[in-house]
Each structure stands twice: as structure tokens, then as C-alpha cells.
């Protein structure tokens with residue numbers, strides 16, 4: 001067995017964006033690069049865990065020794081994450097930037113331009129993080145919250161609403177941090193405490209976050 005603070009633990013991480021198709025050539029997505037989630041997967045592996053990474057479409061190399069399960073849409077992300085959790089999971093970390101809505105229908109052929117204006121009907125996507133946290137056998141569950149205003153309040157609300165053990169608030173309004181950059185700055189909240197990490201590289205933040213998860217996991221088990 002590999003040594004480290006997460007030795008013998010099974011960790012499932014979601015990373016990257018999702019793509020919600022409109023027609024065969026177009027989709028709705030966001031600027032997530034997957035860097036934060038991939039850094040966490042590497043750090044969890046280095047801490048001794050067995051790691052499954054449910055990854056939206058990104059251009060990163062898979063971290064060494066990590067089982068990567070590629071997905072495209074939010075619905076795929078839910079299906080693959082639940083399958084991975086079913087295989088055994090002690091810690092679930094949701095770093096993915098999942099599209100909250102998808103086009104109501106995906107056209108079979110490329111949509112042609114005709115009118116001056118057009119509107120899209122969107123429907124809600126399933127929430128992977130809330131679904132995992134709501135399981136009777138829920139693992140230690142860590143969410144991320146990308147916010148631009150009132151970061152602490154929205155993050156702690158989200159932790160309570162989604163029944164999370166920990167939430168990582170990411171202020172994505174600061175330039176050079178958050179989406180698609182190599183650096184980040186976060187505040188981690190758990191019931192009864194908080195810790196600021198960074199600004200620093202996503203690697204360094206991932207290492208500290210994994211150590212923090214290890215400490216809390218020990219306290220709750």
C-alpha cells in the first residue's frame with residue numbers, strides 16, 4: 001500500500017468544463033481548463049490515495065497513476081461520477097465547472113441562420129455534487145464555489161444547502177486567478193472553521209487542500 005495522509009483512501013474528483021450541444025457543431029461551455037482538478041488528482045495520488053478523475057474536455061496530460069474517465073455533458077458527468085462512487089469512495093471533490101443549463105433540444109442538423117434574432121430554450125442540468133452529498137452512503141464531500149461577489153456568504157450557504165463537509169471558495173473576480181490560469185487563491189470553509197490558501201500555484205494549493213482534507217477525514221472517521 002502507498003504511504004501518505006490519504007493512504008488506502010479512494011478519492012473521486014470532477015474536473016474541467018462540460019459541453020452542452022446545440023447542434024452537431026456548436027455547444028455551450030465555459031473557461032475551465034481542468035488545471036485545479038488535475039492538480040488535486042496529482043496531490044491526492046502523491047498523498048497515497050487511489051484516484052479516479054471524471055474529466056470534462058480539457059487539453060491536459062492525465063496525471064500519472066490516476067484513472068481518468070472522460071465525459072462531455074453534465075448528464076455524463078453525473079452518470080460517470082455515480083458509477084465511480086459506487087465502486088468505493090471515501091472522498092469526493094467537485095472542481096468541475098458544470099453547465100447549470102443545457103439546450104432543451106439538440107438539433108440533428110446544423111442550425112441555419114435566417115431571422116435577425118433567435119432565442120434558445122434551456123433546461124436545468126442535474127447537480128453531481130448535490131447528488132453525491134445526498135447519498136445515504138455519502139463520502140466526505142468537498143465542493144468548490146466560483147463566485148464574484150459576497151464569496152464567503154455564498155460559499156457557506158452552498159455548503160449548508162448541498163450538505164457538504166467542506167467548501168472551497170474561489171474568488172474568480174481577481175485577475176490572473178481562477179479559471180484557466182496557473183494560480184489561484186481560495187478560502188476553505190468547514191462547519192466551525194476556515195483557512196485562506198494562496199495566492200499560489202494550483203499545485204501548491206492542491207497539496208495544502210489535500211492535507212487539510214486528510215486532517216478532517218481523520219477527525220470524522
Ligand code: PMT
Pocket residue numbers: 014016031032033034035036037074094095096097098099100125126127128129130142143144145146147170172178179180181
Ligand atoms: O479548471 P480551472 O481552469 O483550473 O479553474 C478552476 C475553477 C475556477 C473552475 C475551480 O476552482 C472552481 O471554482 N470550480 C467550481 C466552478 C463552479 O462553477 O462552481 P459552482 O458555484 O457553479 O458550483 C458549485 C459546486 O457544485 C462545484 O463544486 C461544482 O463542481 C458543483 N456542481 C455544480 C453544478 C452541477 N450541475 N453539478 C455540480 O457538481
